[in-house]
Amino acid sequence: MTPAINLAKKKKIPHKIHQYDHDPRAESYGLEAAELLGLNTDTVFKTLLFCTDGKEKELAVAIIPVNSKLNLKLAAKAAGKKKADMANPDIAQKVTGYVVGGISPLGQKKLLPTFIHESATEYSTIHVSAGKRGLEIELSADNLAILTRAKFCSLCS
Numbered sequence: 001m002t003p004a005i006n007l008a009k010k011k012k013i014p015h016k017i018h019q020y021d022h023d024p025r026a027e028s029y030g031l032e033a034a035e036l037l038g039l040n041t042d043t044v045f046k047t048l049l050f051c052t053d054g055k056e057k058e059l060a061v062a063i064i065p066v067n068s069k070l071n072l073k074l075a076a077k078a079a080g081k082k083k084a085d086m087a088n089p090d091i092a093q094k095v096t097g098y099v100v101g102g103i104s105p106l107g108q109k110k111l112l113p114t115f116i117h118e119s120a121t122e123y124s125t126i127h128v129s130a131g132k133r134g135l136e137i138e139l140s141a142d143n144l145a146i147l148t149r150a151k152f153c154s155l156c157s
Contacts, residue, residue: 002131003097003107007147008139015139018127022101022134029101030066033127033136041067044127044136045120047105049087049096049112050075059087059095061114061148063105063128068117068156078115078153104131105148114150116141121152 001009008015018037026032030046033039048062048070060079062070076084089100097109105114105128120126120141128144130137145152 002104002135004104004129004131004137005107007107008137011147013139013143013147015137015143016125017130018136018138020134020136028066029129029133033129033134034066037127037136039127041065042119043123043125045117047103047129049092049103050079050084051087051091052076052079052081052084054083054085056088056091057095059092059112060084061105061108061112061150062117062155063114063120063144063150064117064155065119070155071157074153074155074157075115078151078155079113098129098131099133102129102131102133102135104129104137105144105150106137107131111149114148115155116145116148116150116152117155118152120144
């Protein structure tokens with residue numbers, strides 16, 4: 001069990017776990033998950049960490065579809081900041097307790113400001129990393145928002 005799965009269980013949030021054999025050569029963890037699990041890429045979301053206003057340890061979380069790119073201007077706006085940059089992967093791993101490619105928005109070491117792309121509300125359930133490469137958790141976007149105290153907003157251009 002991962003901290004992400006444990007959190008969903010503890011809070012009695014309806015969810016499903018999906019596992020697949022991760023290929024270390026995969027270029028996109030999220031697209032690999034969608035392909036190997038036979039999922040619509042619009043329902044598979046990746047977890048990205050970004051830093052704000054040039055402070056590499058002032059982090060926030062963006063949850064966006066795997067087939068989209070994070071718009072850093074929209075991320076900064078969502079966080080109420082002037083500027084956003086992608087977080088240093090080493091810092092992201094240290095702060096979340098997860099490895100890149102397996103960073104879950106759930107069960108992170110520290111609850112960070114979290115933002116979910118508004119398209120997540122179009123589906124009854126979405127898929128995010130369950131905290132390990134090759135492991136996805138399926139749950140409603142509303143429950144994900146409750147568990148992470150997230151806000152829905154536009155994050156992709």
